[in-house]
Amino acid sequence: MKKQDFVNKILAYHPGRPMQEIAFAYAPSNIALCKYWGKRDEELNLPETSSLSVSLADRGATTLIKLIDSNQDEIVFGEHSLSAASQFAKRVSHFLDLFRPKGQGFFIKTDTNIPIAAGLASSAAGFAALISALNLLFGWQLNNKELSLLARLGSGSACRSLWHGFVEWHCGQAQDGLDSYAEPLNEQWPELRVGLLITHTQQKPISSREAMKLSKTTSLYYKLWPEQVAKDLPILKQAIMTKDFKTFGEVAESNALAMHATMLTAKPAVLYWQPETLQAMYAIWQLRAEGIPVYFTEDAGPNIKLLFLAEQADRMQAHFRSLEIVAPWHFTEKLNN
Amino acid sequence: MKKQDFVNKILAYHPGRPMQEIAFAYAPSNIALCKYWGKRDEELNLPETSSLSVSLADRGATTLIKLIDSNQDEIVFGEHSLSAASQFAKRVSHFLDLFRPKGQGFFIKTDTNIPIAAGLASSAAGFAALISALNLLFGWQLNNKELSLLARLGSGSACRSLWHGFVEWHCGQAQDGLDSYAEPLNEQWPELRVGLLITHTQQKPISSREAMKLSKTTSLYYKLWPEQVAKDLPILKQAIMTKDFKTFGEVAESNALAMHATMLTAKPAVLYWQPETLQAMYAIWQLRAEGIPVYFTEDAGPNIKLLFLAEQADRMQAHFRSLEIVAPWHFTEKLNN
Numbered sequence: 001m002k003k004q005d006f007v008n009k010i011l012a013y014h015p016g017r018p019m020q021e022i023a024f025a026y027a028p029s030n031i032a033l034c035k036y037w038g039k040r041d042e043e044l045n046l047p048e049t050s051s052l053s054v055s056l057a058d059r060g061a062t063t064l065i066k067l068i069d070s071n072q073d074e075i076v077f078g079e080h081s082l083s084a085a086s087q088f089a090k091r092v093s094h095f096l097d098l099f100r101p102k103g104q105g106f107f108i109k110t111d112t113n114i115p116i117a118a119g120l121a122s123s124a125a126g127f128a129a130l131i132s133a134l135n136l137l138f139g140w141q142l143n144n145k146e147l148s149l150l151a152r153l154g155s156g157s158a159c160r161s162l163w164h165g166f167v168e169w170h171c172g173q174a175q176d177g178l179d180s181y182a183e184p185l186n187e188q189w190p191e192l193r194v195g196l197l198i199t200h201t202q203q204k205p206i207s208s209r210e211a212m213k214l215s216k217t218t219s220l221y222y223k224l225w226p227e228q229v230a231k232d233l234p235i236l237k238q239a240i241m242t243k244d245f246k247t248f249g250e251v252a253e254s255n256a257l258a259m260h261a262t263m264l265t266a267k268p269a270v271l272y273w274q275p276e277t278l279q280a281m282y283a284i285w286q287l288r289a290e291g292i293p294v295y296f297t298e299d300a301g302p303n304i305k306l307l308f309l310a311e312q313a314d315r316m317q318a319h320f321r322s323l324e325i326v327a328p329w330h331f332t333e334k335l336n337n
Numbered sequence: 338m339k340k341q342d343f344v345n346k347i348l349a350y351h352p353g354r355p356m357q358e359i360a361f362a363y364a365p366s367n368i369a370l371c372k373y374w375g376k377r378d379e380e381l382n383l384p385e386t387s388s389l390s391v392s393l394a395d396r397g398a399t400t401l402i403k404l405i406d407s408n409q410d411e412i413v414f415g416e417h418s419l420s421a422a423s424q425f426a427k428r429v430s431h432f433l434d435l436f437r438p439k440g441q442g443f444f445i446k447t448d449t450n451i452p453i454a455a456g457l458a459s460s461a462a463g464f465a466a467l468i469s470a471l472n473l474l475f476g477w478q479l480n481n482k483e484l485s486l487l488a489r490l491g492s493g494s495a496c497r498s499l500w501h502g503f504v505e506w507h508c509g510q511a512q513d514g515l516d517s518y519a520e521p522l523n524e525q526w527p528e529l530r531v532g533l534l535i536t537h538t539q540q541k542p543i544s545s546r547e548a549m550k551l552s553k554t555t556s557l558y559y560k561l562w563p564e565q566v567a568k569d570l571p572i573l574k575q576a577i578m579t580k581d582f583k584t585f586g587e588v589a590e591s592n593a594l595a596m597h598a599t600m601l602t603a604k605p606a607v608l609y610w611q612p613e614t615l616q617a618m619y620a621i622w623q624l625r626a627e628g629i630p631v632y633f634t635e636d637a638g639p640n641i642k643l644l645f646l647a648e649q650a651d652r653m654q655a656h657f658r659s660l661e662i663v664a665p666w667h668f669t670e671k672l673n674n
Contacts, residue, residue: 220564228557254604264598265591
């Protein structure tokens with residue numbers, strides 16, 4: 001099925017009138033605890049497996065969208081107007097094509113308070129904010145579950161950025177992808193902290209899209225990835241329900257390592273770690289050896305994300321000076337944009 | 338089957354007279370190109386899969402063995418007399434027990450010109466030299482294939498250190514382990530170079546014995562390790578026959594990474610890499626991106642081994658200042674002992 005047909009199906013009962021002239025939305029970034037790694041459908045961004053994330057509260061992206069008198073989009077990222085030929089602008093415009101009234105150009109301004117393309121889910125937040133803004137602009141009145149289906153077309157993991165807290169993306173089985181949506185877990189964990197250890201802000205050498213494709217098509221070990229997720233996901237959900245932090249941390253960490261193992265065995269091998277990544281991993285293992293409950297997860301980038309509870313926040317801040325601590329259930333700062 | 342029964346079976350037709358008073362032997366270290374990772378029998382060191390190595394010519398271990406008037410062994414490693422309670426001395430004495438005339442103590446002096454326990458196969462060379470020295474001491478007149486069966490009991494990969502050049506260790510299938518021996522490949526590759534990039538000489542945090550056991554028993558991905566080897570080993574042997582260096586390097590490198598991937602997914606995760614390991618890997622990939630045929634392999638330790646051909650030796654030496662280049666078919670320096 002083509003993306004456009006998918007969009008038409010979703011929007012069939014949402015004619016979207018009246019159209020606004022301007023709309024604005026925010027979406028949080030999200031960090032997967034059980035990873036999304038590999039697609040069963042490249043066109044519709046349908047994943048091989050379900051996944052589970054926690055959203056990063058006030059770390060994310062805002063998008064402002066405005067109708068303009070032009071058939072060309074104008075895309076501004078932060079302070080910079082992007083060339084229409086840039087990769088990012090092309091990706092956004094292609095996504096907008098799915099919803100564009102004939103000949104209508106958009107002005108888009110996106111701001112994010114996380115480094116982009118460094119494994120911090122900036123594109124997830126960006127596409128989630130964009131689809132939310134489009135929902136307002138066109139007056140579709142779609143709910144978040146429906147928006148998650150559309151956000152997914154821009155970036156798979158964007159479907160998990162429509163909510164705060166824990167969010168599960170159901171892989172679904174249907175060919176048309178209508179059952180591959182996200183929904184929030186009805187669980188709170190206000191003591192949970194995510195520590196962003198941002199050692200590298202440069203763009204990653206290979207996109208996660210390319211890396212997962214390479215893993216799926218060339219790594220022998222990828223064959224067992226669905227089995228890994230089938231094992232990890234229910235344990236993780238159970239640990240969230242019972243607030244069993246040890247199990248939660250262990251499974252999140254080993255799930256991330258299993259994903260990196262499938263990359264390592266891709267051909268050519270894909271490696272996102274940098275020396276600082278290893279140093280952080282060893283530091284965390286050392287803290288655990290000393291009895292301190294801290295775990296990590298890591299995505300398609302060199303930056304480690306620590307998982308710990310509020311009671312360890314001071315110690316973690318002292319140990320990792322540059323650590324940025326996010327409390328997913330607390331909004332501590334305003335988004336700068 | 339017990340080790341002692343295994344030894345008795347091998348020695349049944351080798352009464353071993355006359356006994357010498359002193360014997361001396363050398364064995365090279367060996368670097369696996371298709372790794373040995375995981376045992377099917379812990380007692381007899383029977384491997385899950387076959388493996389293939391290249392020996393490091395004059396990098397290895399010498400062992401001098403002498404009968405002494407004592408029922409206690411005296412073990413000297415390099416310049417240091419080891420306490421009988423030390424782990425290394427105990428391991429050697431237990432091995433000697435398999436061959437010891439009742440009440441007979443030995444003086445053993447082992448020297449090596451490679452760092453020990455740092456993933457450079459020092460124990461493989463050590464046990465191969467020891468069994469060769471015992472063969473002379475007892476006058477068994479065992480051939481190398483038979484010695485490989487006995488060396489295996491001390492350290493699995495020691496069975497590959499009985500020869501120079503390429504050596505294959507056949508995993509075998511028999512419960513009694515008599516078909517799990519090594520033998521040399523009848524192939525030379527005089528242009529092949531192995532570059533030792535020794536960045537860490539401290540002892541590794543977890544022995545390869547423990548790490549492979551943990552991988553086998555706790556890593557989901559280990560299930561596919563035998564399949565990985567079944568794929569890699571014939572390609573590697575073919576590449577050696579046809580001197581197809583690109584295929585040789587690619588398969589050796591990806592086989593090593595697949596082994597490390599099984600460690601990464603063990604519980605707890607096992608990681609031997611250090612920041613310098615990653616730096617070396619990236620440097621090698623960068624050189625390859627520039628069209629220079631250089632690959633790496635890595636074992637249970639942080640030290641990378643480069644694989645390249647003689648024509649690249651000067652360039653590699655210039656690029657990696659501390660690189661120690663070994664020419665497996667050339668003996669360039671005397672062993673210091």
